[in-house]
Amino acid sequence: MDTLSKSISIEANELLELSQWEETKDFRELSNELADVFIYCILLAEYAELDIKKIIQDKLAINAEKYPEVMGCECNE
Template sequence: MASEPLLQTLRTFMAERDWEQFHSPENLAKSISIEAAELLECYQWNGDGDQDEVAGELADVLTYALLLADKLELDPEQIIRTKLERTGQKYPVEKAKGRSTKYDRL
């Protein structure tokens, strides 16, 4: 399993369990949000989340995000690069470096 591409491993894992039937875009988006909340819960009472718990919840978020991209026939690398390009235009280095100010207030 480890030698095949990750997305294929996910597809195989889901197919073996017949879980694709539950993976509508809506359900996958909901699952991302639910798992993201569980990731945030790792930091609920302090800023140092347990590394193993954080890794598990982050894996869940990433898994559902990859499954949603696959379902929508979107290339994760391409959509991230496209978004970075747009974000870079909104937040040019010379104005945004070291600042958390929203783009319309730079």
């Protein structure tokens, strides 16, 4: 689990580097880095036997209650 968590952080930092000095216009590179983050997140969720859809729905519901003016969506669908 530790390796997966570190990999998520490393890949997220690579994603951040794309806009470190200016907003990126290279959406191919953006999609590649974003995919790397997603892949490691999915692997970690599978390792922890978490239901990805459920944890996202639960978190969206929490955020909707906490930040109703920002979320502005129906998160219990």
